[in-house]
Amino acid sequence: MAKKNDNSYDASEIKVLEGLEAVRKRPGMYIGTTSSAGLHHLVWEIVDNSVDEAMAGFCTKIKVTVHPDNSVTVEDNGRGIPVAKHPQKKISTLEVVLTILHAGGKFDNQAYKVSGGLHGVGVSVVNALSKKMVVQVKRDGGIYEMQFARGKTTEKLKELGKTKTTGTTITFWPDDTIFETTVYDYDTLHDRLQETAFLNKNLKIILTDERELTPRVDEFCYSGGIIDFVKYLNGWNGQKYEKEVLPGLSKPIYIEGKSDPDAPFSQMGEVEVALQWNTTYSEHTLSFANDIYTEEGGMHLEGFRTALTKAVNDYGKRQNIIKEKDPNLTGDDIREGLTAVVSVKLPDPQFEGQTKAKLGSSYMRTLTNRIVSQGMAEYLEEHPNQAKEILKKASQAAKGRLAAQKARQATRRKGLLESASLPGKLADCSVRDPEMTELFIVEGDSAGGSAKMARDRSIQAVLPLRGKILNVERVQEHRALSSDTITSLITAIGTGVDQEFDINKARYHKIVIMTDADVDGAHIRILLLTFFYRYMKPMIEAGYVYVAQPPLYQLKPKGKKHGKYIYTDEELAVEAKKFEDSTKYTVQRYKGLGEMDPEQLWSTTMEPKNRILLQVTIDDAMAAERAVSDLMGTQVEKRKDFIQTHAKDVRFLDI
Structure with a gap:
């Protein structure tokens, strides 16, 4: 008998994964990761199904409960998953939905005209990745229950009793053999569910955490929908804004519209936009498609921005606020200080990539553009005082933009001049491969001296800062780029900023913020993180920014x-x-890094085998924006409280 060749590839090599085995074998393909983010994704999949019921007009309340053992229950008062025998599979439809991928009511646009959970994989994936799942359905006058484990049915459908209400209740226990952690973070649940409530006007969402001695309960319900969302993002507390909004704009501008009634079904859609300007220098626009946060924007965001730029410029020209010989304001000028939420609903959204980060349905660009163009034109004509304030803010931004261009040119010239030597007080490393090198940013010459002596000179560079870094949240770009400390930092990192930013030019793939473990150190750390968030966010997104943890x-x-x-x-x-x-x-x-001798600093804080480094991540756009603006905006008390609370006990950091 011939010996089988080790390099052979025939039919016997092909493994067929039955049922939900594929999900358990490769969970990352379905939920992205098996880390904490993937764990929370299980909740989003179940909640999204309930929200689909709400968008279809059949659900008004969703309850999410985290139990002491970190199991989670999601209950809604929607129509309930059908329990009757499925015509093709000849088993309960409930069992089909829970155990078969791509089985759901979202494929023919009959059960759901609009849906966030698009692929019919959500609830079955959660089932596959749970060591136990119990599903109760109230429907057709009865209460029905089925139980599952790791994607397989363990108890068939049974009727528990009678009821006059409808809804679905799902309780699941995440599989600890799949996930790195099975402990839910309350703040993560809180922020996502609050966002969902903002996007669905009058939908009540109740979050309960039973893991505490006294259960924590938060209830979200917003009659203003995304108008309340924008007010929240600008820090509205019921009486005043944390961010100073432009005069006359205490109530956000709200625009809504939908496609023509006679449009083809595939071209139908609804558009909602709320926007409000404040006196800060950064834009914060969030875009959503069927309640899915489109982090990278897409067609709806393009349509919104194009319409907004044209409407403001056209009004300015008509009113002679923008003179005939003057150039138009740019989109960036107009959006400086803008807080906006763009939310669209459409029957068959096309997303670019598996993560649904960018909406690709091209007709939504045209629809959003038309609705926003008309709505903004009407608003500006009907509110001349507010229109003048918007144009005044944009004109100031234009002047700042021109000044920033000059500052960037000066920074670039300085970087070119210093490229042959060391920028600022940088003690560079000898290795030139950025994947192998680290830059430690430290405060002052004392800590800088210790760090320079302690470091591994081949792969570790040290940049001491002269004094506290400028708070970039409170100044325009040209002011920030005129700061010697900031220009030295930009030159040392090598990427440039703004339009000239190029992450491929990063000279180090680990930027480590190493400050004293006290209140002053925490303040400097926040200032540096604010700089990275505003001017080098791709560095954070690429996982290049870290915070060192020196001993106390x-x-x-x-x-x-x-x-x-x-x-x-x-x-x-x-x-x-x-x-x-x-x-x-x-x-x-230890009051400061300078109190450690180089050997101690190396062994505790810089030596790769022993040190503790916290990777800075951006997990949630809404929470990130509020964290930076709250901490580095004009509200001194918020910043003071945060620094005093967290100066000594930060153990992970998500911006």
Whole structure:
């Protein structure tokens, strides 16, 4: 008998994964990751189904409950998943939906005209990745229940009783053999569900966390929909805004419209836009398609921006505010200080990429453009005082843009001049491969001196900052780019900023913010993170930005040169009995990096094998914007409270 060749490839090599086995084998293909983000994605898939019921007009309330064992229940008062025997599969339709991929009511546009969960994979994927799932359906006068485990049916459909109400209740236990963690983060759930409530006017969403001694409950319901969303993003607390809005614009501009009634079904859609300007210098526009956050925008966002730019320029020309000889305002000029939400609903959205980050349905660009053009033109004509304020703000932005161009040119010239030597006080490393190199940003010459002596000179560079970095949240770009500290930072990193930003020119793939573990250090850290968020966000998105975690204390036995390094007050409390005996132990509190000798700084904070580095990520656009604007805006108390609360105990950081 001939021996099988090791390189052979025949029919016997092809493995067929039955049912939901494929999901369990490659979960990342369906939920992106098995980390915390993937864990929370399970909740979004179930909630999205309930929201689809709401968008179809059949659901008014959704309850999400996290139980003490980190199982989750999602309950809605929609129509309930059908339980009758499926005509093709000859089993309960409920079982079909829960155990077969691409089985749902979202493919023929009959059950759902508009849907966020597009592919019919959501609930079955959650089932596949749960060690247990219990589904109850109230429908057709009865209460029905089925149970599943890891994608397979464990208890067939049974009727529990009678009811006059309808709805679906799903409880699931994430499979701890699949996920890196099965502990849900309340803030992540809170922010996403609040966002969902904003996007669905009058939909009540109740979030309950039973893991605390006294369960925490938050209820979201917004009669103003995305108008309330924009007000929230600008910091409205019921009485005043945290961000100063332009005069006369205390109520956001709201525009809505839909496609012509006689348009083909595939070309139908609805558009909602709410917008409001504030006195800051950055734009914050969020776009959604069928409640899905389109992080990279797409056709609806293009249509909105084009219409807004044209409407403001046309009005300015008609009113002679923009003179005949003057150039038009750019879109960036007009959107400086703008907070906006663009939400569209359409029957068959086409997204670019698996992540649904960009809407590709081209007709939505035309529809959004038409509706926003008409709505903005009417608003500006009917509100001349507000229109003048908008144009005044945009004209100031145009002047700032021209000044920023000059500042960027100066920064580029400075970078070219300094490229032959070291920019600022940078102590560079010898290796030139950015994938292998690290830049430590430290405060002051004292810490800089210790870091330069401690580092691995081949792969670690050190840049000491001269004084506190400018708060870029509160100044225009040209002011920021005129700062020596910021230009040195930009030159050292090598990417440039704004239109000239090129991540491929990054000289290091690890930028480590290394500040003292005290209130001042926390302040500098926030200032630096604000700079990266506003001017080099792709660096954060690429995973290049980190925060170092130096120790707070050293618990040292008497007579010994070195002891145990302690990074939090909680950890110190665990060691309390030891250091209470002052005859045997001493506790040293590190007020700054400069207090450590180079050997200590290396072994605790810079040495790759022992150090703790926190990767800075951007997980949620709404939370990110509020974090940066709250902390670095004009509200001093918010910033002070945050710094004092988190200066010593930050253990992970999502911006």
